[in-house]
Amino acid sequence: MADITFNDIIKPENLTYKKSKLMTDNVMHYCPGCGHGTAHNVLAEVLEEEGLQERTVGITPVGCSVLMYNYIDVDFQEAAHGRAPALATAVKRLMPDKFVFTYQGDGDLAAIGTAETIHTCNRGENILMLFINNGIYGMTGGQMAPTTLPGMKSSTSPYGRDVSMMGSPIKMADIVAMLPGTCYVTRQSVNTAAGVRKLKKALKKAVQYQNENRGTCFIEVVSNCPSGWKMTPVESNKWMEENMFPFYPLGDIKVPAE
Amino acid sequence: MEKELRLMKGNEAIAEAAIRAGADGYFGYPITPQSEILEYLMEANPQATTGMVVLQAESEVAAINMVYGGAACGKKVMTSSSSPGISLKQEGITYIAGAELPCLIVNVVRGGPGLGTIQPAQSDYFQATKGGGHGDYHLIVLAPASVQEMADFVELGFDLAFKYRNPAMILSDGAIGQMMEKVWLKPQKKRSEEILPWATTGKPATRERNIITSLDLDPERQERFNLKLIAKYREMEEKEVRFEEFMTEDAEYLFVAYGTSARLCQKALQLARAEGIKAGLLRPVTLFPFPKKRLNELADRVKGMLAVEMSAGQMVEDVMLSVNGKTRVSHYGRMGGMIPTPEEVVENLKSFIKG
Numbered sequence: 001m002a003d004i005t006f007n008d009i010i011k012p013e014n015l016t017y018k019k020s021k022l023m024t025d026n027v028m029h030y031c032p033g034c035g036h037g038t039a040h041n042v043l044a045e046v047l048e049e050e051g052l053q054e055r056t057v058g059i060t061p062v063g064c065s066v067l068m069y070n071y072i073d074v075d076f077q078e079a080a081h082g083r084a085p086a087l088a089t090a091v092k093r094l095m096p097d098k099f100v101f102t103y104q105g106d107g108d109l110a111a112i113g114t115a116e117t118i119h120t121c122n123r124g125e126n127i128l129m130l131f132i133n134n135g136i137y138g139m140t141g142g143q144m145a146p147t148t149l150p151g152m153k154s155s156t157s158p159y160g161r162d163v164s165m166m167g168s169p170i171k172m173a174d175i176v177a178m179l180p181g182t183c184y185v186t187r188q189s190v191n192t193a194a195g196v197r198k199l200k201k202a203l204k205k206a207v208q209y210q211n212e213n214r215g216t217c218f219i220e221v222v223s224n225c226p227s228g229w230k231m232t233p234v235e236s237n238k239w240m241e242e243n244m245f246p247f248y249p250l251g252d253i254k255v256p257a258e
Numbered sequence: 259m260e261k262e263l264r265l266m267k268g269n270e271a272i273a274e275a276a277i278r279a280g281a282d283g284y285f286g287y288p289i290t291p292q293s294e295i296l297e298y299l300m301e302a303n304p305q306a307t308t309g310m311v312v313l314q315a316e317s318e319v320a321a322i323n324m325v326y327g328g329a330a331c332g333k334k335v336m337t338s339s340s341s342p343g344i345s346l347k348q349e350g351i352t353y354i355a356g357a358e359l360p361c362l363i364v365n366v367v368r369g370g371p372g373l374g375t376i377q378p379a380q381s382d383y384f385q386a387t388k389g390g391g392h393g394d395y396h397l398i399v400l401a402p403a404s405v406q407e408m409a410d411f412v413e414l415g416f417d418l419a420f421k422y423r424n425p426a427m428i429l430s431d432g433a434i435g436q437m438m439e440k441v442w443l444k445p446q447k448k449r450s451e452e453i454l455p456w457a458t459t460g461k462p463a464t465r466e467r468n469i470i471t472s473l474d475l476d477p478e479r480q481e482r483f484n485l486k487l488i489a490k491y492r493e494m495e496e497k498e499v500r501f502e503e504f505m506t507e508d509a510e511y512l513f514v515a516y517g518t519s520a521r522l523c524q525k526a527l528q529l530a531r532a533e534g535i536k537a538g539l540l541r542p543v544t545l546f547p548f549p550k551k552r553l554n555e556l557a558d559r560v561k562g563m564l565a566v567e568m569s570a571g572q573m574v575e576d577v578m579l580s581v582n583g584k585t586r587v588s589h590y591g592r593m594g595g596m597i598p599t600p601e602e603v604v605e606n607l608k609s610f611i612k613g
Binding site: 056057059069073076077078083088090093098099116118119252 | 325463
């Protein structure tokens with residue numbers, strides 16, 4: 001075993017996962033171990049495989065993924081904090097033949113943009129909403145998010161989230177699943193190869209449902225934030241599995257009748 | 259639809275003119291005194307005829323961000339509101355200005371601050387002409403003084419917005435929005451099918467991806483962008499200033515007033531002339547760009563200028579900057595939804611003349 005070299009490992013036949021052709025060569029600004037890069041790549045793979053580049057308009061949020069438009073080679077609009085679903089609503093209504101998606105974090109989608117999230121889903125806009133939930137404000141340096149777990153420490157809940165003072169974490173996927181406008185609501189993760197494959201399947205379904213004008217597709221990706229959580233990537237994934245997944249269980253919450 | 263003469267409210271004229279101008283989308287939220295715009299469009303249901311999208315948003319914030327999304331696709335999109343609602347839209351407006359997108363915003367102004375009143379006012383002048391949201395930017399601001407101009411300025415506003423890739427605003431007030439006058443409506447224009455080269459409409463193999471954003475983390479590049487915006491605003495000041503003059507040829511005293519105030523100054527002008535006072539009126543039609551140059555010229559030959567506004571004195575500051583001390587400038591205004599009478603304007607002019 002000790003004889004295996006780096007060059008042996010990177011042989012094409014060993015390459016199982018590779019960068020989508022729609023991923024640019026720009027150097028990503030994400031921290032090591034962060035789930036955003038993987039989520040981006042899975043999305044890019046689906047856009048590529050479904051031949052959607054020419055008719056995709058993506059809406060980026062404010063937060064860690066604000067510069068997402070540097071990494072995926074499709075047309076992008078950069079929204080104000082929380083407003084991506086409002087932009088997407090207009091894009092889809094004005095150009096119904098386009099594939100429209102939003103990509104938002106927890107502060108963006110579940111705090112400042114709650115009204116836009118709820119009402120876009122309630123109107124059943126034919127868009128895909130991708131929600132990256134890592135329970136913290138990553139870009140601004142680790143503040144408490146609406147999805148921060150009870151007792152979880154952050155720079156604005158330094159003694160742990162006290163639900164009697166700060167409220168309980170909000171389960172957006174469950175809330176939007178109650179609205180008649182949503183067609184497909186699921187919660188996935190990207191911490192394992194199996195999780196990546198499941199997210200990819202979910203994204204492909206969302207593409208199909210949008211092509212069929214069936215309403216809002218809402219995909220939550222429960223993710224980690226090693227920097228914000230002050231953990232190594234491996235620790236953060238373990239912590240996520242032990243703490244986030246029990247509170248935000250993975251799997252489909254709402255599926256359309258076939 | 260052919261050219262047509264109708265009796266309409268100012269708000270209705272805006273709505274009908276938007277359909278006829280070939281607008282692609284309207285996104286609004288109800289607020290007095292402009293809800294007729296959304297109501298008229300919902301009833302007219304242009305989606306079934308021209309294909310124009312009309313949507314009642316969950317808030318003014320959402321409505322302006324829908325405008326942002328639509329404008330980023332190169333579509334002819336608009337929103338309307340009244341003062342408190344326009345304050346809510348400011349975040350979206352500064353993003354739209356920062357992303358250099360064309361759109362039309364209508365403000366049917368009511369008295370403030372705060373929830374204020376639902377009666378007409380001109381107290382949003384600063385907000386409209388000096389930016390309104392954060393950062394260095396300007397809107398193109400058109401000030402209609404009649405129902406006819408409410409209709410005409412929709413198309414003019416869109417044309418200027420697309421010419422400069424800059425948001426345009428119609429700054430009206432509750433009086434012009436609510437009053438009925440006859441109005442000539444233009445024939446129906448077809449909605450444009452042109453795909454603009456900068457618009458986010460899906461990336462074909464033939465071009466790089468289009469990114470609509472107002473973000474630049476590099477201060478040197480951001481400053482270059484600020485300079486580009488300034489150059490655009492200077493170009494507007496060169497080419498787009500619009501105003502109207504009444505009896506300025508021999509005027510010794512000049513009223514400066516826009517919108518509703520300009521209408522009552524036209525009457526005040528006649529009353530003053532009947533009393534032997536050589537009064538004139540300059541009505542700015544564009545509030546940004548402001549008719550600075552013309553006011554500066556007139557300052558050489560008048561004895562004073564009286565800015566009449568339904569505000570505590572906002573446009574008067576631009577009049578003062580325009581004349582730069584060459585002549586006396588004062589202000590007369592009513593607030594809180596009160597509209598001055600021509601008689602009280604003349605009385606005020608007389609005391610201004612006395613000094």
